[in-house]
Each structure stands twice: as C-alpha cells, then as structure tokens.
Amino acid sequence: MLRTALATLLSHWRRHPGQLVTLLAGLALATALWSGVQAINAEARSSYAEAAAALGQDRLARLVAPDGGPVPLAEHVALRRAGHAVSPVISGELRDGAARLRLFGLDLLTAPPDAGGPALGGEGIDLAAFFTAPGVLLMSPATQAGPLPPDLPPVLVRDGIPPGVAYTDIGTAARLLGQADPSFLLVAPDQPAHLPPLAEATGLRLVPPGDDSGVARLTDSFHLNLTAFGLLSFAVGLFIVHAAIGLAFEQRRATMRTLRALGLPLRTLLLAFGLELAALAILAGLAGLALGYAIAAALMPGVAGTLRGLYGAEVAGGLSFDPRWALAGLAMTLAGAGLAGAQALRRTARLPILAPAQPRAWAQASARAMRLQAAAAGVLAAAALGLALWGGSLVTGFATLAALLLGAALALPALLGLSLRLAARGARGALAEWLFADTRQQLPGLSLALMALLLALAANIGVSTMVGSFRGTFLGWLDQRLAAELYLTATDVDEAARLQAWLAPRAEAVLPIVRAEATLAGRLGAVYGQADHATFRENWPLIAAEAGAWDRLAAGAGVLVNEQLFRFGDLALGEPLRLAPGLTLPVVGVYSDYGNPMAQAIVTLPVFAATWPEVAATRFALRVPPDQAAALATALREDFGLPADAVVNQAQIKRFSLEVFEQTFRVTGALNILTLGVAAVALLTSLTTLAGLRLPQLAPVWALGLTRGRLAVLELLRSVVLAALTFALALPVGLVLAWVLLAVVNVEAFGWRLPMQLFPADWLRLLALALIAALLAAALPALRLWRMAPTTLLKVFAHER
Amino acid sequence: MNARILLAALWLAAGPAGAQGFAGLGTAAEGFAIPERPAAFAFPADHGAHPAYRIEWWYLTATLTGPDGTDYGAQWTLFRSALAPRPAAGWEATQLWMGHAGLTTPAAHYSAERLARGGIGQAGAEAEPFEAWIDDWAMVSTAAGGADALDALRVTARGDGFAYDLALRATGPLIFHGEGGYSVKSPEGQASYYYSQPFYDVAGTLELPGGAVPVTGTAWLDREWSSQPLSETQEGWDWVSLQFEDGARLMGFTLRARGGADFTAATWIAPDGTTTAYPDGALTMTPLAETQVAGRTVPTEWRIALPAQGVDIVTLPLNPQSWMDVSVSYWEGPIRFAGSHAGRGYLEMTGYD
Amino acid sequence: MTEFLQITDVTKAHGTLEVLRGVSLALDRGEALALTGESGSGKSTLMHLAAALDAPDSGEIRIGGQSLGALDDAGRAAVRRGRIGLVFQQFNLVPSLTVAQNIAFQARLAGRHDPRLCAELVGRLGLSGLEARYPEALSGGQQQRVAIARALAHRPELILADEPTGNLDEATGDAVLALLLELVAETGAALMMVTHSTRLAARLGRRLHLSRGRLGAPDAA
Structure with missing residues (x-):
C-alpha cells in the first residue's frame, strides 16, 4: 500500500520534471552554499589547530626571552646542565618575494615527545643527512607545491605538518636563518623532581601551553562572517525549497484527496510524503555537497590568501575531504527540507477529504x-x-x-x-x-x-x-600613514649604525622605528618609539586628540594609542595608560590603524630608549625628495650592500597592502x-x-x-x-x-x-x-x-x- | 618525535652500510681514523674525546655495598658517536652524545638515558681539566695537580627514581689491554684503543625511593675508542670485569659471531697492575642458565675459565633483571662469582635482540 | 437485519444547517438504488456518509455488518479501499498516472490487483488502446469510464456513484450509465447512485427521494 502510495506521489514528478529539477536544484544550491562555506571554515580551523599543535604549542610550555628576542644559547645549556628538560627551537621565516617558508629547527635529541616533530626512523631518511649540512627539510605536500624560497636543502614530504611550515634539524635552521641562539625553549611536561621551579631557575619568561593561539581568536570574526553568509545562502535556498515543496503539495492536493477517498489511510499518506521528501533531500543534498565542495575548492586559495595577508594565519590552499563535514551538510539539508516540508505535511494532515476538489490557487x-x-x-x-x-x-x-x-x-x-x-x-x-x-x-x-x-x-x-x-x-x-619614501631593515645593530652614518648626508631624515612587546590594557600589544618629526605631525591622522597632542608626545608627557587599543581598553583621552613597569603616561591622542588587529601605542623616542634600552633600532623610515627615492634605494642596495628585500619603497608597501585587502573581500x-x-x-x-x-x-x-x-x-x-x-x-x-x-x-x-x-x-x-x-x-x-x-x-x- | 627510535636507528644503522653488529660498530670506517699499532697514548689528552674516530666511550661500573651489607651496582656511561669525521663547532658539530646511568639493587634495576648534540656545551669530554658530562650528569676529575686526571673522580647521575654521587680514588695504575692498548676484536684484525683504570675505591651515596644509602666499594673505568671495532659478522658481546679477593683483576670478553666463530680476549691484571693479555681462545665463557628479561632470553649465569691463570669460576647476577631499558638496550649488572676464585664483578651482555 | 448497507436514523449538520434529519435506509447486494433529490437536499452528504468519507452526528451506519462509528481513520480508510467502489462526478482520476495505472490503482491499494479483471474492464468499457494515455488526454466520457473501471477493479461489495453522468452529455451519459449498471449487475454488488435526474433514476431497480433531509418515495417529489 505504501509502495503504491509512494509510486503515485512520485509519478507526479515524472509528469512534471521541471518542477523536480527546480526542487532538487533549490535544495542542492542551498546545501552547496552552506556546506561550501562550512568546508572552508573547517579547513581553516584544522589548519589553525595544526599550527597551534605545531611543536606541541597546545601542550608544551615554552621559555622565551623577556624582550621577545632569542634566548642566549648559554642560557639553554646552563638550564640543561642544571638538569632541566628543555629543548631549543630556532624558528624564523625565509622570504623571497611572494615565497615564504616558516622554519622550525628542532633538536630531536632533547625534544619532548609531545613536540610532535617529524617521525624519523625507518622511513628511508638518512639520519646523518638530517643532522649534518646541508640538512633536510620536512614539509607537507601542499607546502612543497607552493612557491618556495630558493636554495633550500633537500625536501622530504610528510603529512601532518602545518601549511607553510618546514621542520628541520636545529642546526639546519640555524644555518638557513643565520641565527645561533634558540628562538625559544620547549619545556617538557615532566621535569626532574629535585630541581627548583623553572621560573626561579631562569630569568626567561615561562609561557604556558596554548597561550598564543591568538590566530584563532583573530580569525573568528572572519569565519563568523563566512558562516553568516553561508546561513544567509542556506536561508535563501530554503525559500526556494519551501516554494517548490509547497507547489508540489498544492498541485497534488486533488490527487491526495482522491487517494484518501479511495481508502489510503492518512498515516500512510503522510509517511509516503515524508519518505518522498527525505529521498529528494538526500538526492539533492548529495548533489549539493559535491557542488559545495567544488565551490569551496575554488574559493579556498582566496580564503587562504586573505587569512595569510590579514592575520598572518597559514592555511593550506587546498581542500581535504572530511566525512564529518559531508554528514553535517546532509543533516542540514534534511533538516532544511523537513522545515520547508513541515507546513505541507501539516496541511496534508488537515486536508479535508470532502472539500471541493478543484485546485485552488x-x-x-x-x-x-x-x-x-x-x-x-x-x-x-x-x-x-x-x-x-x-x-x-x-x-x-x-x-x-x-x-x-x-x-x-x-x-x-x-x-x-x-x-x-x-x-x-x-x-x-x-x-x-x-x-x-x-x-x-x-x-x-x-x-x-x-x-x-x-x-x-x-x-x-x-x-x-x-x-x-x-x-x-x-x-x-x-x-597618509606611509608618508616616508623608503623603509629599511638592517640585519643587526652594527649595520644599523653604519647605515645611519651612511644615510646622514643622503637623506632628509632618517627616522628610527623601534618596537617592544608590551601588555596594554590587559592585551598583548606593542609599543613603538617614534622620533618627533614633521613627517608624523603633518601626515598622521588622529581620530581624537587633546590640544597639543604632538607636543606633549614629543615632550614625553603623553602617549598615542591606536583605535583598537582605545576601544578595547575602553580608554578616554587624558586617562593614564601603563606601558611598562615604571612607565605610565596619559593618552593624548588616538590614531586609526586599519588592518592591524593588535593593540599599539606610540611614545617619543627618548622615552622609549629609557624604558627599553636593550631594543636597538634596526628599522628606519627615510624621507627623501620623492624623485630621488628610487636612486637612493638602488644606491642602498648596490653601494651600501643592503639585501634587496631590506629596502622597501612606499609604493611596494601600498601595493602589498592593497593586494591583501582585495584578497580579503574576493x-x-x-x-x-x-x-x-x-x-x-x-x-x-x-x-x-x-x-x-x-x-x-x-x-x-x-x-x-x-x-x-x-x-x-x-x-x-x-x-x-x-x-x-x-x-x-x-x-x-x-x-x-x-x-x-x-x-x-x-x-x-x-x-x-x-x-x-x-x-x-x-x-x-x-x-x-x-x-x-x-x-x-x-x-x-x-x-x-x-x-x-x-x-x-x-x-x-x-x-x- | 620519539628520540629513542631515532637513536636506536642512528646507532644501529648509521651510514649506508646498514645495521650490522651491535650499536653500528660493525660498519665501515668511511673517512674516520682507524686505530693503528703500536698504540701510543698521550695523557691527559687521550682522556678527552677523539672526534676523528666514529665511536668512543667513558664506561664506569661500580660494585658497592651498603651499611647493612646489601650489594649494589652502579653504572655511568658516556657514548660519543660521530656522524661525520669533519671537525665543526656550534650547531654544525657532527658529534652526538648519549649518556646511560644504571643502578642495581637486589630487588630493582634503574636505568636512565640522556641524549645531546655536541658543539654547544650540553655534553662533551674535556681532557684538561678532565670532565665528561651530559646535562647534569658528570664525571669530573678531583685529582691533585701532577697526578693522573683519572686518579680521583666524582661521578654523578640521576634518573627517574634514583640518583648517585660517588667519589672514586684509584689505588693502582692505568692498565692497557691487548698490545699496549691496541685491542684486537676479530680474527680479521678489527681493533680499538682500550685502556682501563680498574683499581678504584669508592665511597658515596645512592638516592633510592626508600631514601639515601651510603655505600662503599670498588669501581672500574673503561676507555675505548675506534671507528670499526667489530667484524661485520659479529652480533654482540659478553664482557666481564672481575675483582678477585686477592686484589687481582680480570677483564674478558667474547665477541659472538654468526656461524659460531666466537672471538675471545682477556687481560689478567696482577694486584700491582702488571698485565698479561691473552689471545683468542685462551678464555672460555659458557652460559649456564638463562633468564627471561624484557621479552628476551639472556644468559645470566656463566662459567668462565682462563686455564692459563687457573681460573674456573661460575658467576651469579645480583639481579638477573639488570636490563638497561634505553635506546640501544642491553644487560648490565653486578655479579658475584665462586669456584677456583671468589669475588665480585660486572657483567655486560649486548646484542640479545 | 442482513442487508449489506444499513443506515439507521442518521443526522448530519453542516454548521447550523441540518442536512440530514433522521435518515434510515437499507441496501442489499444485487440491489441498485437511485437516490434523487434537489440540490442541497442532502443526497451527496448521505452518499459521503455511506462511503465512510464522513461521520454522522448521530445514528448508525453499518457496512457488511460492521459499524462505521466504531472505526478510526485507518479503519474507515480500510473499509473504503476494501469494500467500496466510488464513482465521482468529477472523475477524480490521478492526473500523473496513466489510464491503466488509474484503473489498477485502488485494487493495488487494497492488495488485490487482478490484471485479468483490469484487462477485461478495459475491454468492456471501450478503453482499449487508451491504457498508456494520461487522463488529461481523454474526453469526459472516457475519463468517467476509467473511473468506473477503477471502482470495479478491486471487486467491491458496495458501489457508490455520485452523479456519475453529471459531467457528460446526455448520449455519453446514457451509455456510461448502461455500462455501469450492466457491470454492477454482473458483480452482484450493491449500487447506490445519487442523481438529480429522475430520467436516469428510472433505470435503476429501486428509487428513493431525499427532500429537506428526509427520505420519501420518489413520487413524493
């Protein structure tokens, strides 16, 4: 009986294939948009999780230098010789034009098992080659496929390594990055029992596990945006489905009445109707999933670009298939179809057998x-x-x-x-x-x-x-913000000093850019030291400022904060802001700082130097007549010998920023x-x-x-x-x-x-x-x-x- | 990653020659220096590391007794393994270091391991002043000026559930095995440089889960380095150091070969330190009883005979479960023996996999 | 009582309008009853009650000895599909099914589809060659013949026809009615036909007239 009823209901679609296509297309489109967005989100999230789990960041504490710089190697060795189970990591980024690669150099002899480093051994890795120059880089297939900086050591492909990241021996990382001191130390969860706590044993800062998963927080809003869009698409799709199902119901109203008059029990009719709906939803859902996967795969590179540019979050540009994602998508489709079909089912249940049998509008x-x-x-x-x-x-x-x-x-x-x-x-x-x-x-x-x-x-x-x-x-x-013509980066303090001397007769102004990490209004942020110069006074737009803000800043009697800090910290003009132990200054102005999610504050250079004497300027903004900028940049590279990527001109930064921006909204x-x-x-x-x-x-x-x-x-x-x-x-x-x-x-x-x-x-x-x-x-x-x-x-x- | 898998792989399979012999000792030399005769030692320099050779160790075993007469055994070992013969410092250094510490009681056996790369100061062996160390484990010379650096040592190590701190004082001279320290390991002529300080008196403290135990006893330090001491058919060795009650010492080993062509060697050390080296075949070591240890069958009672010195003894372990559960695992523990002679010693058995 | 259809003292109101005011009626197998009356006389309502499509306000309806009042929706549906054949004025064919499928439809619902009977009905009702067509491609007379075939294909004991020729011209209507009567007579089922036409009613063995909710002799109209 159920089969006869179902066959009769379904015979409607054979006579009206267009309607069937519409219904299926609506459901499939709704599923596609929703699940496509979800696939993108899931892919990004798993990338964050991989990144967060890289080197056991989510499980292992770390020791870092208080100034954010490298940890002196001697300090590491002293800790080891005192018996502490710490393991050094040298990390850094290799960059060549658009090609970027984050290196994590591990000391596999001391790395805690939780560090989740590469599994060597038994997989044809020549261990001597891994430990000795030129070394070996391990990276995921996606990373290997992407643009990579030139002159890398041999690459071995391994799954499970975060995108944009290569694992290698610490010696290889030290050589490639030109850095001998560890970037930080991993702390094994089990320390020998007889030792004093690490916090007492060292002046290094102990960072608890999972403390810098800031990427997830930052990108939350982006994913919320995507999810909202996905839901909107799904809702639009549901409108279609609702319409199509409602129509299918109305068109078959007379048939259903006849069926009932001829003795089909209501329950069987409802069951048949529900089964039909479920079958259609599953069919359309599967098609939608395929389509959604295609959409996601097409958009994923753009999303990855956005996340990288805007938040510095590395996400693989490819898409992997996750059955949980498919099941969730299908469930959403079934629920959506059920929602859209509920009204039709209710009306079927209430359908009087004896109402006039003409189709109503x-x-x-x-x-x-x-x-x-x-x-x-x-x-x-x-x-x-x-x-x-x-x-x-x-x-x-x-x-x-x-x-x-x-x-x-x-x-x-x-x-x-x-x-x-x-x-x-x-x-x-x-x-x-x-x-x-x-x-x-x-x-x-x-x-x-x-x-x-x-x-x-x-x-x-x-x-x-x-x-x-x-x-x-x-x-x-x-x-306004990029007023200086050239931006330079020196490799170390010595070079910075020579650079300044070399530039003195050649540039109108050499403005040092110095920064130190600081906790501002409870948030991790950065304090910048800024020279008192017309460049900033004339060009930097202040959203809100007290009278004579620039003068007070220059006098060391005030601090400028970015809009983010101002809003998050719920600050007011004139309110004192603690920047460092012993340095609290009133907020005299607020500047807009688009594209930067971090809290930021600016003090005048002498105040900065007095508070953070260990931070030396290695970055500079140069003012030169605009028509001489290109010549000076060439001279810096050819005569002074700065590497090409250490000299950046204003136009380059603008172009890069715009690219980031365009990616974001693509x-x-x-x-x-x-x-x-x-x-x-x-x-x-x-x-x-x-x-x-x-x-x-x-x-x-x-x-x-x-x-x-x-x-x-x-x-x-x-x-x-x-x-x-x-x-x-x-x-x-x-x-x-x-x-x-x-x-x-x-x-x-x-x-x-x-x-x-x-x-x-x-x-x-x-x-x-x-x-x-x-x-x-x-x-x-x-x-x-x-x-x-x-x-x-x-x-x-x-x-x- | 699992450093133990790495280390096992590294020690067992270093170099393209593949896994042959215990701890990779049966592989080709590949540019490393090779021991030559006659052996010429220069101290204190030779107490330190020899990076031109592939493998080297500072190997101390101590038979100890507590205030209540309980026997204990302690082991402190630092291995050096070179990935390449070229000298380099800092992160480029090609030396890997592995420390093993063992502590045996009649009821328990503790073992611990430390790994480190050379070049940065986390582990090493310096000749002058003498110190061999890895992390917080150390073997430091406390000898007075003018005396041999190894005459007095302080040896410390700690691991999960145990620690020890031992003061060692030599009562006799360094002795040299084989031909003046050139120790042949196979009929084909593979050899190592090998000398010992077998005459230590020991006083110190063991830290055990039950508390600190003051101990006294004797100890034996082996120094050995080479680049290819094992023949490619040799799979492991059984080694003993024995202290007779009359003050004489005996070092003997059997290198087990596939196909049964075992190679033995022995050094008889008179109480005054004069040595007699015995060639292949003079010493016989016969297993008498086996024990299931860590899933393996290991011979733990031996009959050892050196007819040339009238030695025919049977050894019994303090604890048959003296298994060193480390990257490259082996049996190492104190023994007592009786028969023609009585006394105490240490037994090491490798290659039982 | 042994009659197949027994309607006893049934009343039914639509809102405040009393449509049936105590109607009693008995119909046995082999009988053909014409129920006449003006529009609004309540004849369709009585028909729907007899078809288990609707329930009376009071009184009792028994079909084959079974009281409809004791049945729930599923029970009434079972009676409809198993024991009753319905012929509507509007044919009420399923538009998405072919002629053959429509004819077999109720029999399959009832679980007693007999292809030979269906084929025979197709032949008897002059529908040969039309089996694969859809209802919209048929004339009114053809559609009603399909409906009649459908109403007979599951061998019902009671056939209820509501103005079966109402949508047909006179000649077609007469032909269709003749076929219906002939086939019902052959099956030995009971037939109740509602019509406002005394001319058609005259062709049935028994006639009753419904007026203002009460039954009377046809001549009382």
Missing part, C-alpha cells in the same frame, strides 16, 4: 496571515533597533543583522501589496488596473521568491557598501554573486510554476481580446515591476546592513570603525542586474505563454464550470 495566504507576517516584521525591526543601540558584542551585532534581514523579508509582501494598491489607484486604463490587481493577487505565490531576492539584494548592497567604504578609507589612510564578493544567482533561480521557479496555475486568470483576458504576445509582455513587465519594487525596499535595508557591519560588527571584530561611504553607481548596476535577473526568470514562462496553443487556453473554459 496555491498558497493563497489569507489577509490574516499577511497581517501576522507584518506584525512579526515589526517586532523584528524593533528587536534589530534595540540590538543595534544596546547590544555590544559581535554576537548581538550579527543578531541585529539577522533580525533586520528577516524582518525586512517578512515585511516585503505587505509593503509590496501596499505599493501595488497605491499604483493601481493611480493607474489609468482597464488594462493597467487589471495588471496591478492581478499582480497583487499573485503576491502570495511569489512572495517567497521575492523575499529571497530581497535578502540577496540587501546583502549585496550591504556588503559592497562596507567593502567600498573600507577600501576608500583604507586607501586614504595608507596615503571571497565575500563571490558568495554575494552566488546568492544573487540563487535568488534568481527562486524567482524563476515561482514564476514557472505560477504560470501553469494562472491560466484560468489569463484565459478570460485573452478571450476578451488581448493577444498572447501582449500577455507575455505583460508577464515580463510584471516581473520587472516586482523586482524593481523589491529593490526599492532592499536598498534601505542594505544600507542599514552596511551601517551595522561598519559601526557594530567591524568595531567588535576588528576594533576599528569606518566612516560609511555611499556608492550610488553600484546600486544602479545592482538594480540593472536585478531587473535582468527578473526578466530572465520571467522569460521562459512568458515565452511559453506566447507560444501557447489557443486550445490550451480554451480548455480552461471547458474545465471550468
């Missing part, structure tokens, strides 16, 4: 339902407002967005109905009146698709406004386009299915003397009008969305607030895009109408009684 939402929706929209709008005003965290920021978008979507049918009623009142001529009235009558059937369109458009406007604002502000800021841009595409598909689905049901409404108009061609054009027009009206509502929603992103989410996630800029040209482009999408969506049903045989229309009358 489907999903005819009552006025009451419309009012309920509008009321819910009002509540959500109020919630969004409240969250925006009184919320204060990333989560409330995203909750604001969710309330805003959902509220706008729910308000859409009511607002469209109102607009159409107003338009009808102003319409002249019977045809226009009919068109508006008829469109209004169609709203319930189209509203889901239009909501999806609204969401996609609003998200598009919001994100592009944010990105545009970010870009504009960032560019202006870069111009991913969101791609998702944006995809979401819009999904919305267009939703519209196409709804219009196609409505077309069949609307024949009874169109046939009389045709009979009364309108050509099919004219009717088809009117169908196109109707679609365009609805899209335009939706866009009109999406615009303010998108702008509010942008505002929330800039003023709430950004501040919480990154610590800076950006002034919002408007880009009307982008809106026009998007409007055109939306109208084209609407035209395309309406084209197929309109074409069918245009070509429809008159007998088909006549049948309407024959069937109607």
